[in-house]
Amino acid sequence: MTFLYKLRAAEQQNASMLCVGLDPEPSRFPAQLKGDASRIYDFCARIVDATADLAIAFKPQIAYFAAHRAENQLEQLMEHMRRNAPHVPTILDAKRGDIGSTAEQYAIEAFERYGADAVTLSPFMGFDSVEPYLRHAGKGAFLLCRTSNPGGSDLQGQRLAGVQGEPFLYEHIARLAQGPWNLNGQLGLVVGATYPAEIERVRALAPTVPLLIPGVGAQGGDAVATVRAGWRQDAPIVVNSSRAICYASSGDDYEEAARREARRTRDMLHAARG
Ligand SMILES: O=C(O)c1cc(=O)[nH]c(=O)n1[C@@H]1O[C@H](COP(=O)(O)O)[C@@H](O)[C@H]1O
Numbered sequence: 001m002t003f004l005y006k007l008r009a010a011e012q013q014n015a016s017m018l019c020v021g022l023d024p025e026p027s028r029f030p031a032q033l034k035g036d037a038s039r040i041y042d043f044c045a046r047i048v049d050a051t052a053d054l055a056i057a058f059k060p061q062i063a064y065f066a067a068h069r070a071e072n073q074l075e076q077l078m079e080h081m082r083r084n085a086p087h088v089p090t091i092l093d094a095k096r097g098d099i100g101s102t103a104e105q106y107a108i109e110a111f112e113r114y115g116a117d118a119v120t121l122s123p124f125m126g127f128d129s130v131e132p133y134l135r136h137a138g139k140g141a142f143l144l145c146r147t148s149n150p151g152g153s154d155l156q157g158q159r160l161a162g163v164q165g166e167p168f169l170y171e172h173i174a175r176l177a178q179g180p181w182n183l184n185g186q187l188g189l190v191v192g193a194t195y196p197a198e199i200e201r202v203r204a205l206a207p208t209v210p211l212l213i214p215g216v217g218a219q220g221g222d223a224v225a226t227v228r229a230g231w232r233q234d235a236p237i238v239v240n241s242s243r244a245i246c247y248a249s250s251g252d253d254y255e256e257a258a259r260r261e262a263r264r265t266r267d268m269l270h271a272a273r274g
Contacts, residue, residue, distance in 0.1 A: 003117045003140030003186050004236075006089040007210060010056045011236055013087055017227065018266040019212070020051045021093075021242025022060040022077070026068065028247050030254045040065065041073035045080045047246055050255040051262040052085035057118075057238050059212075061093040078114045089117040091212065091238070095144065097122030103132040111136045118142060120190060120212070123173055124155075127181055140186040140210075143177050145202055146170040148192025148215035170198065171205055178206035188212055191230070193221025193239065199229035210236045216265065217244025223265065227272035241265055 011017065024040045026033070033039040048058060058081055065074040081090055092114055096106040110119040110133075118140030121130055133141045146156050156170040163172055170191075177187045189206055191199045193215030202211065211230050215221035216239055223239065230237040245265070249257030 002138035003089060004210065005138075006087075006117055007056060007140075007236055007238070010088050014053055014055060014266075015270060016054055016056045016266045017231065017237050017239050017269045018055055018262060019057040019059050019091065019238045019240040020047065020055045020245055020262060021214070021240045022047065022058060023064045023242040023246060024070075025064065028250065030250055030252055032252065037068035037070055038073075040068060040070045041076045041080075043246075044073075044077050045084075046255050047258050048077070048081055048085060050259040051245070052088060054259070054262045054266050055085075055088050056236070057089050057091050058085070059091040059093050059240055059242070061242070075114060078116065082115060089140075090115075091118045091120065091140070091142065092116035093120045095120050095122050097125050097129050099125065100128045100132055103129050107133045107136055107139075111139050118186075118188070120144065123176070127176075130181060131183070134184045134186070137184075138186065139184075140188060142188040142190050142210075142212045143173060143181075145173045145177070145189040146191045146195055146198040148194045148219055148221065152192065152195075171201065174202045174205040177209055182209065188238075190214070192219075193223065193226040194219055196222055196225035196229045199226060203230050203232065203235070207232065208235050210238060212238045212240065214240040214242075217241035223268050224272040227269055228274070231273055239265075239269055 022044045026037045092110045110116045120142045123143040159166045188210035190212045216223045245261050248261040
């Protein structure tokens with residue numbers, strides 16, 4: 001089963017465009033787990049169980065595990081998601097990007113070690129840094145295109161003088177992902193919810209690829225404008241919220257609070273489809 005097939009099935013089954021981001025920070029855990037990096041798995045598994053019927057995808061961010069030497073807990077979590085939420089695809093947020101031979105190793109890490117359905121990648125080093133991921137049958141890859149952070153415009157907002165029409169770099173990336181780079185039909189693009197006008201532009205240039213859209217919740221992106229700009233009947237959007245869901249409460253009720261916030265966000269996104 002391909003990543004895109006799984007994504008479409010989860011979109012239907014959970015009536016959702018919401019991606020639950022898993023960015024575990026022990027210092028923000030509720031009292032009984034607070035500060036304890038050995039409980040990262042426990043914390044994340046409970047968030048997964050509380051939101052498995054509300055999400056189109058789960059997105060663990062690898063740095064939050066690696067920083068605490070908790071890669072083994074990430075492996076456990078990936079296994080937990082496959083077992084307890086097999087209908088929800090996983091996107092490993094690793095933002096990798098390196099020469100082909102090293103990319104081959106990163107692809108094995110993402111798809112074989114962690115068993116992710118998709119991964120986030122930086123396209124900065126060009127097609128031969130992306131191609132090794134496309135060799136893994138059915139696996140997805142989201143290329144950073146117009147990221148949610150203010151500094152995203154430093155490079156992504158520069159015009160490419162040598163390219164026809166002098167597009168912005170992010171526009172060029174969108175065209176490549178829709179066309180010549182999309183060898184396995186499983187490429188997607190990352191566009192920040194903080195820039196709805198750019199989401200609309202990317203959607204115009206890449207009408208059928210899935211868009212991973214972080215930036216609602218803690219970063220203050222406009223959820224309604226995001227859906228209007230990016231959602232199309234035949235092209236899914238995956239709108240990520242991490243901290244606003246994981247830390248909806250710092251008390252013992254954190255699972256219920258995460259569920260409430262996930263449901264509220266999912267319903268708001270759904271309603272914005274009009
Ligand atoms: O690729 C990403 O997921 C990503 C791209 C981007 O442009 N902006 C962005 O915030 N992210 C990630 O999305 C998550 C956002 O977290 P919250 O701001 O807490 O919802 C983090 O894990 C970021 O690393």
